[in-house]
Amino acid sequence: MFLKCVGFNRSKHTSSSKRKYPTIIEELCRQFSLADLRKSTNNFNDRHKICYRRGCSLRGGVYKGSLEHNGVNDYAVALKRICGTQNQRVIEFKKEIELLCQLHHPNLISLIGFYEGQNERILVYEYMSNGSLDRNLERGELSWKKRVEICIGAARGLHYLHAGAKRTIIHRNIKPSNILLDANMEPKLADFSLSVQGQPFMSEPKPIKVKYVAAVKTKRLQ
Structure with missing residues (x-):
């Protein structure tokens, strides 16, 4: 009986330790399959690429697609692809998920869901038709x-x-x-x-440590 209890507790601990995100994130934010996202963008066809920002060269990896959401079959979404395994990109990806899944306001972009694989991560937002x-x-x-x-x-x-x-x-x-x-x-x-x-909010204020790296343009000396 003791061994069964130990085995049960160990398996329970293992399953929770493998969880990538807090339970509330998994409940509030939908996790899409890569197959669904490929289908919604015709396998990330260049015709689906969009560019919100001025001066964008369409290299940002943002695509317009349509998915089922809140009972709507063709809900317009914007898919932001984040390729690579750089540590900073992974940190920023997870930070955006953990923040936006819990924030709801008419003047904040809505995160519909996400996909996370080994070499690719995708954020799925509501589509903003009038750009930046x-x-x-x-x-x-x-x-x-x-x-x-x-x-x-x-x-x-x-x-x-x-x-x-x-x-x-x-x-x-x-x-x-x-x-x-x-x-x-x-x-x-x-x-x-x-x-x-x-x-x-309303707690005793404490300083927040913020790192800032300024962009510096260099010129070749002749």
């Missing part, structure tokens, strides 16, 4: 009224991150290219790969 704010500003088609509305919406998203979530979240990468616009021109903050979590 910087591209819209470049076209010069936004009225001043709409610009103010977009600023207010982005500010609401930031306020939620700073004071509305269970823990204070510092985005660290707010810029026009990371503010996406949906079909109704509503702004949503995107790209949480550099975000950090602070203390629980």
